[in-house]
Amino acid sequence: MATINDISKMVGVSKATVSRAINGTGQVSKETKKAIFEAMDALNFRPNSLAQALATNKSNSIGIVLSDFDGNYFGRLLKQASQTAEKTGKQLIVTDGHNCAKREKEAIHFLADRKCDVIILYTRKMSVSDIISLKRSISTPIVNVGRDLPASAGYTVGFDHTHAAQIAITHLIDLGHKDIIYIGPEPTTPTTRLRFQAFEEKLEQHQLVAQDRHIICPDFTVYGGYDACQQLLKVKVPFSAIFAASDDIAIGVMKALSDAGIKVPEDVSVVGIDNQEKSAFVTPSLTTVELPIKAMTLHAMQIAQELAEGKQVTNGSKLFTGELIVRHSATPPNT
Amino acid sequence: MATINDISKMVGVSKATVSRAINGTGQVSKETKKAIFEAMDALNFRPNSLAQALATNKSNSIGIVLSDFDGNYFGRLLKQASQTAEKTGKQLIVTDGHNCAKREKEAIHFLADRKCDVIILYTRKMSVSDIISLKRSISTPIVNVGRDLPASAGYTVGFDHTHAAQIAITHLIDLGHKDIIYIGPEPTTPTTRLRFQAFEEKLEQHQLVAQDRHIICPDFTVYGGYDACQQLLKVKVPFSAIFAASDDIAIGVMKALSDAGIKVPEDVSVVGIDNQEKSAFVTPSLTTVELPIKAMTLHAMQIAQELAEGKQVTNGSKLFTGELIVRHSATPPNT
DNA sequence: CTGAAAGCGCTTACAG
DNA sequence: CTGAAAGCGCTTACAG
Incomplete structure (x- = not known):
């Protein structure tokens, strides 16, 4: 694997300059920029995202913890989340809570340890106080989905x-x-x-x-x-x-x-x-x-997005309600 | 966030010793070990896994890329994968290929960039040559699932x-x-x-x-x-x-x-x-x-597991076949 | 059993 | 526009 050092040597500039060229931060002359990009291609260079994250303390990714990988709507939730994530250029990291409070917590820590910019938490097993104390122990912002939680639990997109x-x-x-x-x-x-x-x-x-x-x-x-x-x-x-x-x-x-x-x-x-x-x-x-799991997920992702970018959250916590869908399985009783 | 430095200062030992105590590598006296663990608790210390991964060049995680987040069996695949992953103490990172070859490749790179120990690849859109050249361009081992691929594509758990x-x-x-x-x-x-x-x-x-x-x-x-x-x-x-x-x-x-x-x-x-x-x-x-998506996933995870540990792969590529399940939707035609 | 030091691959003030 | 240097938080030979 080529590193930034290899390409800095090849071009004959410092790695600081290479870094600037890659990230488009700071000024780099057209010519050196060109030379750098050519070298990157030649060496098939890809920046080490671990090192990047370590240096910047963020990872450009959104973490999701799901209480379980086979609840009946986790598929729809994931689909929607990954669609919105794609639009924002962030990667989604999905993690299983194994339907157990302890594992849910571990999954959150795992994501926080990897410096996800924000965590979407769909938990079923953790108690409210669990959530609140966990939220306090990590610096990654959390947005809760699915349950109706008190304000002290942070942003939550709930269902009634x-x-x-x-x-x-x-x-x-x-x-x-x-x-x-x-x-x-x-x-x-x-x-x-x-x-x-x-x-x-x-x-x-x-x-x-x-x-x-x-x-x-x-x-x-x-x-x-x-x-x-x-x-x-x-x-x-x-x-x-x-x-x-x-x-x-x-x-x-x-x-x-x-x-x-x-x-x-x-x-x-x-x-x-x-x-x-x-x-x-x-x-x-x-x-x-x-x-309305799709709408809920979308809402949660919007909050997550704003949180990740350090912006002000425009539409915060919200409680969604259901709607009766009348089909053919229920009629007046047979008397 | 407390770092290894904080706890090394607190206990009065070098961070090398702290590292050894945390990882159980090398010798550390009982007393200092105890002191170190106490300090870890007191400071609510969690090792920065990014830094760990950067230093060791591995991340103790298995990456999965799914061609799409709503295929009809991705739920079963994920469930099984996450169950086996849990047993081995590895975390699973799941990523969406957005049903598109380009995105599938990006997802693989994302996972490789994060130094996943191994990648499980369930692709639908990438061509065989795509897979082969991608496999060559990254150092992370790959195990393919779902399609019947030539040997040059690496380990593959296929379905006929x-x-x-x-x-x-x-x-x-x-x-x-x-x-x-x-x-x-x-x-x-x-x-x-x-x-x-x-x-x-x-x-x-x-x-x-x-x-x-x-x-x-x-x-x-x-x-x-x-x-x-x-x-x-x-x-x-x-x-x-x-x-x-x-x-x-x-x-x-x-x-x-x-x-x-x-x-x-x-x-x-x-x-x-x-x-x-x-x-x-x-x-x-x-x-x-x-x-038999569960059995296939299990098999793939076993290969992944051995690959991740640098072991010899005992049961390699395998082609699974289906079985007819006769129920009530098909009978002889009405003549 | 323990420490000093180099290194992993990046970023980012600071200085020029 | 560019470079030298320090730093992110760990691990790991090496030496003792």
Whole structure:
């Protein structure tokens, strides 16, 4: 690998001059500039970005830590993030939190250690105080995505999970359903807690039975939904509608129902949350709540961008809300 | 940020000793080691990994470049890669090739410039000669994933796309179908070309009409499949089966069919390629070909691992083959 | 077991 | 417009 020294020797100038030519900082005469670029080509020179970063204390890259590499919307988030990053000429470094608070923290440190200009943090497991203290311990600016965090956690682009769950359930109630089941993971993380609480509250508010209406599935996957629904069919509690904590779960649920000879929506209505691409293509198409992950990511990247350039942030933290997408998986109950 | 100097001053030893204590290289007495660790804690010291990498010329990380951040199996690939990486204590740096040869190259350079120990390359757009010359121009070892490349391209964990397409089509032919349509992207990339060629050859081999049987869809998505199938329904060519170039396309196709009142598999059979998670959960469940992306990634990571440690590679390049997964979307034609 | 010194490949005041 | 020198924060022979 050729270094700046090689090319400085070849051209017969100091490496300071070479550096200036490369970066376009300071004045360099046309002729020497030309000679330098030719030498760079000849030697196939590429600046060592590690050395650059060490010297300047920044790396021209944006770090992302994702709580997990297979959540149902991490693909959309990544896609959007990488598109915006490309426009700004910054590289994106993506890192896995392995769905565990400890790993999430490590990933953040990894990124901070590499002097990323800014870190986009999509965490599910870290507690609010974790986030706040971590934020304090590193100098890299952080922008949180996905959760609704207090101002002390720094910039955050959140989603109103409570509201999303409410409109889904309200839809079912408005259709006339009285026996509604919730299928979703145990309410142990902020997100799962919010969704489940919204469920219970809405039911109670409408004087419907809210107790023992929660069938737990291990995760947010189709498999989880499928198994949980089979479980539900065994216990023989009466129900006419199911609220699934995610579209994936809902799709698993619908499959289990169909395998058991139960028709959706004629016999049982199902609604989900997420509005994944595939949800429009299953049969029946799924009624769900749009989670605007692309718009959220875009917003987060704009903040990140401004932060990276040391600019004033024009549009700071924001809370996004969902929207009900009515399709064909939920109808009035069969009476 | 505390540096190694701060802690060397605090303890009263040279920074060489501190470095040895941190890395566990060389001898350091118990007492000084203890003092050093205490000081590290007190000052909340984290070694600057940029400086470490610059000094040692390695970074203890594995780089991945993905041709695109929304291909249909990049999620599974990433998940598996990050799981293996975690076990080995290496960090994973993921980078987007933006579905374009130029960007793919840039991404590789980015990773090489950061001194990744090894690069996993999943490219769709770069030509074989591109890959070979790029491989020559950087010193970082590369392991290719997904395509079947010549030995001169270095280690490669490939998939036999021709064989996969063949078994899918043969399945349809064996069921008795004579009028088969191919729905997939234009054969412009290595993968799309292979799949389409296999289709044409098999048809000709069985003396079936192979001309004008290709309905083009813009990409590998459900939307693409949906639109292309609507196209197909307009042109009124007779057909009893559809071979879709991916599961996503197949799912879009089935939806278009069902929207048009055509029953799968009673009226039309459909098969895909990929065996995505959701394919078992659509109705009817999709007959497809398993693409063992997890196993392939695991294999690639093992090579990467050995390369990174400078070990001899025990199991080198390998070509994986698909397996037919028979479910409910394809049956004998209705005669 | 420990230290002084050189080096990794850049950048950036400072001086001219 | 250009160069000499110090510095970024580490590691690693070498010498003791």
